[in-house]
Amino acid sequence: MKVVVVGATGTIGGAIVQLLKEKGHEVIEVSRSSQPSIDIAEPSTIDLFFDQVGEVDAIISAAGSAAFAPLDQLxxxxxxxxxxxKLLGQVNLVRRGLPKLRPNGVAIITGGFLAYKPAPQTSMIAMVNAGLEGFxxxxxxxxxxxRRVLVVHPPWVAETAVKLGMDASIWPDAAKTAEAYVAALEGTQNGEPIFVEGYNPVAS
Ligand SMILES: NC(=O)c1ccc[n+]([C@@H]2O[C@H](COP(=O)([O-])OP(=O)(O)OC[C@H]3O[C@@H](n4cnc5c(N)ncnc54)[C@H](OP(=O)(O)O)[C@@H]3O)[C@@H](O)[C@H]2O)c1
Structure with missing residues (x-):
């Protein structure tokens, strides 16, 4: 499959790219610093990108920022x-990418488990993740x-937990997290939230 990965240089996106390549997919790696680039917060860049790249079988996004701050300091x-x-950027990626998404193609965007298990200072992140699921x-x-649309809700990934000084041993690494995206790509689900195996916040 011809797969666009937005956020390809990131912790999760990089692992998705690696796994897709191992599985023999053609990968177009995109971020704000690639050529051609996409800034999901600038919708016109999405149109310009797809004008250059043409039709694809899948669009995967592991990109987008949301604020981490206490409610009274937002x-x-x-x-x-x-x-x-993170919210409208990924919504626009799906919306504007849709004309270039082939029949039976899939758009996979990224939310996060904080939609289900918020922590202090995550009101914006939880809001955006829940909004992406509704979308x-x-x-x-x-x-x-x-064609299909899916949202993956990763838990903390171990590499990020290390950077944040948290206990990384309880979280999956980016490679394990990438498996959820690739399984969603190769599966048949449509609309439902996708979790990393063993990290379903609804079940735990
Ligand atoms: N890491 C975690 O533990 C975790 C857990 C749950 C959810 N998530 C979510 O997963 C997504 C990826 O997280 P991550 O930790 O892998 O991020 P990351 O390591 O910071 O990488 C972000 C990637 O997205 C690109 N990017 C950033 N803003 C962009 C924009 N406006 N338009 C296009 N590309 C953009 C970056 O490249 P450029 O700077 O070149 O654009 C980079 O390739 C985020 O939405 C995050 O909220 C992460």
Whole structure:
């Protein structure tokens, strides 16, 4: 399959790229610093990118920022960033990528388990992740020609936990997290939230 991965240089995106290549997929690696680039917070860049790349079988996003701050310290800029980047950025990626998504293709975006198990200071992240889940569920009802829309909710990944000084031993690494994306790509689910195996916050 011809797969676009947005956020390809990131912790999760890089692992997705590696696994896709191991499985023989053709991967187009994208971020704000690639050529051609996408900045999901700038919708016109999505159109320009797809004009150059043409039709694809899958669009995977592991990109987008949301603010991490206590409720009483959230600024308007924090809220705007969260909505413009991680939420509407990925919504626009699906919406604007759709004309170039082949029949039976799939768009996979990234939320996060904080939608289900929020922690202090994560109100913006939890809001955006839950919003992305609602979007995917409803968009799946509109999408045609066998195409699918999914949201993956990763838990903390071990590499990020290390950077944040948290106990990394209880979290999957990026390679394990990438397996959830590739299974979703190769599977048949549509609209439903996808979790990393063993890290379903609904079940635990
Ligand atoms: N890491 C975790 O533990 C974890 C857990 C749950 C959910 N998530 C979610 O997973 C996603 C990826 O996380 P990560 O930790 O892998 O991120 P990361 O390591 O910081 O990498 C982010 C990637 O996205 C690209 N990017 C950032 N902003 C972009 C934009 N506006 N448009 C296009 N590309 C952009 C970056 O490249 P450029 O800078 O070149 O654009 C980079 O390739 C995020 O949405 C995050 O909220 C992460």
């Amino acid at each position: 600024t308007e800029d924090d809220m705007q960033l969260s909505v413009t980047s 995917a569920k409803a968009a799946a009802l509109d999408i045609t020609e066998g």
